[in-house]
Amino acid sequence: MKRGHFLRHMAWTGLGVLWTFDAGAGLFRPRSVGEAAAASLPGLNFVQISDSHIGFHKPANEQVDVTFQAAINAINALKVPPAFVVHTGDLTHLSKPAEFDQVKQLLSGLKVPLYTLPGEHDVIGDRGKLFNDLFAGKDRREGMQSWDHSGVHCVSLTNVLDFAATGQGQIGQPQLDLLAKDLAPLSNETPVVIFSHIPLFDAYPKWGWATSDAKQVNTLLSRFASATVLSGHIHQVLQRTEGRIQFATATSTAFPLPAPGVGEQPSPVVLPEKERRAATGFRSISLMSDRQLKLEEHPLG
Amino acid sequence: MVSSLKYLSNVFLSLGFLSLATATIPNGQAAQTLTSVNIDHFKFMPGVLQVHTGQTVNFFNKDGDPHTIASQDGSFESPALDTGDSWKHTFTKLGTYTYICTLHPFMQGNITVTGEKQ
Numbered sequence: 474m475k476r477g478h479f480l481r482h483m484a485w486t487g488l489g490v491l492w493t494f495d496a497g498a499g500l501f502r503p504r505s506v507g508e509a510a511a512a513s514l515p516g517l518n519f520v521q522i523s524d525s526h527i528g529f530h531k532p533a534n535e536q537v538d539v540t541f542q543a544a545i546n547a548i549n550a551l552k553v554p555p556a557f558v559v560h561t562g563d564l565t566h567l568s569k570p571a572e573f574d575q576v577k578q579l580l581s582g583l584k585v586p587l588y589t590l591p592g593e594h595d596v597i598g599d600r601g602k603l604f605n606d607l608f609a610g611k612d613r614r615e616g617m618q619s620w621d622h623s624g625v626h627c628v629s630l631t632n633v634l635d636f637a638a639t640g641q642g643q644i645g646q647p648q649l650d651l652l653a654k655d656l657a658p659l660s661n662e663t664p665v666v667i668f669s670h671i672p673l674f675d676a677y678p679k680w681g682w683a684t685s686d687a688k689q690v691n692t693l694l695s696r697f698a699s700a701t702v703l704s705g706h707i708h709q710v711l712q713r714t715e716g717r718i719q720f721a722t723a724t725s726t727a728f729p730l731p732a733p734g735v736g737e738q739p740s741p742v743v744l745p746e747k748e749r750r751a752a753t754g755f756r757s758i759s760l761m762s763d764r765q766l767k768l769e770e771h772p773l774g
Numbered sequence: 775m776v777s778s779l780k781y782l783s784n785v786f787l788s789l790g791f792l793s794l795a796t797a798t799i800p801n802g803q804a805a806q807t808l809t810s811v812n813i814d815h816f817k818f819m820p821g822v823l824q825v826h827t828g829q830t831v832n833f834f835n836k837d838g839d840p841h842t843i844a845s846q847d848g849s850f851e852s853p854a855l856d857t858g859d860s861w862k863h864t865f866t867k868l869g870t871y872t873y874i875c876t877l878h879p880f881m882q883g884n885i886t887v888t889g890e891k892q
Binding site: 531566567568569593594596597598636639640641679680681737738739740741 | 839853
């Protein structure tokens with residue numbers, strides 16, 4: 474892709490800007506950090522990190538371990554420690570044992586609890602056996618794991634093991650049934666956060682940046698006053714709202730991918746180091762006591 | 775002319791039955807002609823291929839990105855092929871196999887396995 478296109482794209486995704494969700498208008502709005510500080514008290518703070526691709530050695534980033542370590546250091550240095558970190562998949566580049574060893578070692582440097590879910594790069598050739606051996610959440614069933622923190626219900630889903638004929642990710646009926654059971658006891662007032670690797674909205678179906686059975690998740694979420702879906706996979710920030718459900722994808726710690734449909738294929742974008750650092754990073758999320766959602770992007774540059 | 779065509783079609787029918795009968799037996803004596811599928815620019819080329827039973831297909835990744843080859847019916851799956859890697863698979867059963875790249879599942883190819891080469 475042309476660099477100009479990419480930079481224009483970066484301008485509208487607003488990396489480095491704090492976003493808040495205006496429930497009344499149904500829109501994400503950018504605002505300065507100063508404005509945000511005056512807002513209501515946080516109920517839950519956590520961090521999303523994604524697409525570290527440990528094992529990748531190509532011009533888009535020759536040192537993905539170094540940039541991943543930089544992200545971990547920055548998370549450990551946050552003024553308000555997050556309650557936990559969620560890695561939304563593609564920990565490794567090619568599911569190789571040495572890559573898993575290295576990413577596990579790097580992640581062990583995090584000072585707060587870690588939750589993970591697999592990306593399609595973590596399940597090559599073994600349907601995720603090695604990933605599960607190393608990162609199994611004790612409660613993960615059918616690819617799903619859920620936990621509660623500060624009154625917020627969190628669920629991580631797996632949508633990278635099977636693919637619809639269209640090439641889109643798939644959650645599968647057994648996992649959807651489990652999700653329905655998991656959400657059933659919750660009151661409509663409980664804030665819910667869902668994590669997935671492939672987005673659960675149509676980011677760009679032609680490149681497989683969508684999940685074929687995501688609508689069933691949306692149906693289950695529609696009754697909640699606060700529902701947030703955070704995903705990875707596309708190495709860039711995209712935000713969408715459908716009804717009261719707020720969707721956002723995250724940047725990678727390794728390299729950016731093109732904006733949807735820019736160029737012929739979703740190949741890593743090669744940028745000068747300074748620009749690459751600005752286009753990669755992690756995100757902190759605050760769910761405020763009044764249910765307001767805040768997403769803050771932390772570029773590595 | 776009509777009768778010779780009829781004769782030919784009978785021959786083909788017989789050959790077809792013969793192939794069906796032996797299709798599931800791996801045949802070491804059959805000509806192991808190597809056929810290639812190249813992967814480049816997020817495409818399998820050729821995307822549609824016909825081979826005979828016992829034939830080996832060599833998948834070669836010329837692309838800058840890694841890819842895999844995985845049949846939709848689960849009968850074969852390659853490891854990750856990075857740039858310059860190749861992987862071979864020998865087709866021993868008749869049928870049409872649709873395969874995808876599990877890293878980029880919008881990439882699809884088809885291989886039809888017909889009877890043995892005579």
